Amino acid sequence: MSGMGIPDWISEAVFYQIFPDRFRRGGQAGLPQPADHFEDWEGPPTIRGFKGGSLWGVAEKLDYLVSLGFNAIYLNPIFASSANHRYHTSDYLRVDPLLGGDAALQNLLNEAHRRGVKVILDGVFNHSGRGFFAFNHLLENGPASPYSDWYYVKGYPLRAYSAKPNYAAWWDNPELPKLRIETPEVRNYLLAVAEHWIRFGADGWRLDVPEEISDMEFWREFRRRVKDANPQAYIVGEIWHEAADWVGEDGPFDGVMNYPLGRAILAYVGGKDFDYQLAASSGLGRFAPLDGRSWLERVAELLHIYQGPTAMAQLNLLGSHDTPRLFTMMRQSATKTALALELLFTLPGAPSVYYGDEIALAGGHDPDNRRAFPWDEAKWRKDVQSRLRRAASLRREHAALRLGEFSGRWGEGGRAAFRRVQDSEELLVIVNASPEEWKIELPCDSQDEFWRSLSSQASLSCASGSLRGELMQPFSLLIFSARR
Numbered sequence: 253m254s255g256m257g258i259p260d261w262i263s264e265a266v267f268y269q270i271f272p273d274r275f276r277r278g279g280q281a282g283l284p285q286p287a288d289h290f291e292d293w294e295g296p297p298t299i300r301g302f303k304g305g306s307l308w309g310v311a312e313k314l315d316y317l318v319s320l321g322f323n324a325i326y327l328n329p330i331f332a333s334s335a336n337h338r339y340h341t342s343d344y345l346r347v348d349p350l351l352g353g354d355a356a357l358q359n360l361l362n363e364a365h366r367r368g369v370k371v372i373l374d375g376v377f378n379h380s381g382r383g384f385f386a387f388n389h390l391l392e393n394g395p396a397s398p399y400s401d402w403y404y405v406k407g408y409p410l411r412a413y414s415a416k417p418n419y420a421a422w423w424d425n426p427e428l429p430k431l432r433i434e435t436p437e438v439r440n441y442l443l444a445v446a447e448h449w450i451r452f453g454a455d456g457w458r459l460d461v462p463e464e465i466s467d468m469e470f471w472r473e474f475r476r477r478v479k480d481a482n483p484q485a486y487i488v489g490e491i492w493h494e495a496a497d498w499v500g501e502d503g504p505f506d507g508v509m510n511y512p513l514g515r516a517i518l519a520y521v522g523g524k525d526f527d528y529q530l531a532a533s534s535g536l537g538r539f540a541p542l543d544g545r546s547w548l549e550r551v552a553e554l555l556h557i558y559q560g561p562t563a564m565a566q567l568n569l570l571g572s573h574d575t576p577r578l579f580t581m582m583r584q585s586a587t588k589t590a591l592a593l594e595l596l597f598t599l600p601g602a603p604s605v606y607y608g609d610e611i612a613l614a615g616g617h618d619p620d621n622r623r624a625f626p627w628d629e630a631k632w633r634k635d636v637q638s639r640l641r642r643a644a645s646l647r648r649e650h651a652a653l654r655l656g657e658f659s660g661r662w663g664e665g666g667r668a669a670f671r672r673v674q675d676s677e678e679l680l681v682i683v684n685a686s687p688e689e690w691k692i693e694l695p696c697d698s699q700d701e702f703w704r705s706l707s708s709q710a711s712l713s714c715a716s717g718s719l720r721g722e723l724m725q726p727f728s729l730l731i732f733s734a735r736r
Contacts, residue, residue, distance in 0.1 A: 279308025321644025
């Protein structure tokens with residue numbers, strides 16, 4: 253797949269994931285119904301309810317995102333749909349009017365690109381909604397419909413509103429009929445959709461449940477079409493486990509959603525006082541606490557799976573619209589929430605933060621994890637926000653945090669230290685993921701070893717076989733630069 257490599261900008265990318273209906277209302281004049289038809293913005297979200305967020309609203313808050321250090325946005329689905337999450341696509345070639353339509357997307361792309369911000373879209377190509385034209389035609393006309401081979405139909409008439417549909421559907425949900433990818437017309441339609449929105453101006457695709465489409469050649473052709481439209485487009489797949497065969501020289505994607513790395517960070521920072529039961533009952537599955545040494549080993553193991561440029565192209569995340577909120581899983585610990593986010597910014601790969609996590613927004617299972625963003629700053633945990641902003645700034649200023657090789661140095665109990673090295677720059681990241689203060693002390697070999705803090709005048713030097721330094725607060729992180 254030469255000539256279709258990982259986009260240059262991904263090594264600089266810091267993503268912010270937005271669930272459009274819940275981020276920001278805006279451009280009300282462009283909406284087809286008045287705001288009082290929406291749910292109360294501050295009220296608890298419901299499965300079927302709409303809050304009225306729009307792409308106009310996202311554009312209005314771009315400066316807020318840039319001020320925190322974000323330079324890329326991953327949007328949950330935006331195409332016409334009957335669901336607030338819009339994974340029930342009814343029209344792949346039209347932005348949902350409730351979000352402002354195509355004009356709102358064009359405005360968002362223009363405003364984002366003017367600020368140097370990339371925007372990737374969510375592609376749901378395994379299944380459509382019942383309102384999609386081909387399924388609706390089939391529903392109305394049965395086997396006489398020319399779209400009868402667009403789906404996996406087991407009998408007629410279609411039981412589209414039955415608990416047990418007589419057609420293949422995602423997780424047997426009748427609202428999500430599975431598209432028949434092997435039908436040439438279906439393939440051509442979806443590939444044209446993929447190319448259309450890249451040419452419209454989008455900077456890439458996040459692909460929903462790609463493993464449900466087992467035909468790898470479809471995804472290779474998808475890559476060819478997208479990269480022909482824009483060689484710098486980013487393609488990332490929603491795969492919850494290690495997936496080396498989906499990336500790299502022969503894989504169809506640039507990266508995958510790196511949930512395994514996220515689970516490792518949660519297990520390390522969360523320790524024993526983490527809501528593992530809540531996590532296990534979501535897509536995150538079961539995992540157990542990690543100490544500093546085990547955590548370093550797990551990170552090294554994952555980086556070995558995704559080596560070189562591919563490791564830098566993974567989309568690293570701690571949570572999403574499919575998981576409980578980070579703050580809630582951390583049992584409402586702001587310091588743990590902040591430390592987990594800081595670690596996300598110090599490891600290889602592109603960090604991705606779910607909207608609201610930067611202010612410690614709470615939330616359990618769907619729909620509670622999709623609350624409306626509270627724009628009243630009195631409700632923000634600004635201590636978490638400040639630490640995230642600082643981590644993003646350091647990542648932007650230091651190439652070693654973006655591109656550097658990772659190597660674990662030392663781990664014991666809740667403490668750990670690792671290095672990031674890029675050309676002449678060498679950084680030492682020291683983590684105190686424990687509830688006690690800790691005066692830095694870790695082994696060293698060279699009496700010439702000397703490190704200067706990136707955030708203060710503090711330093712570390714080797715004496716009598718130990719590297720000693722300042723007092724670290726519980727659940728905190730410090731970064732030091734080597735003296736050259």
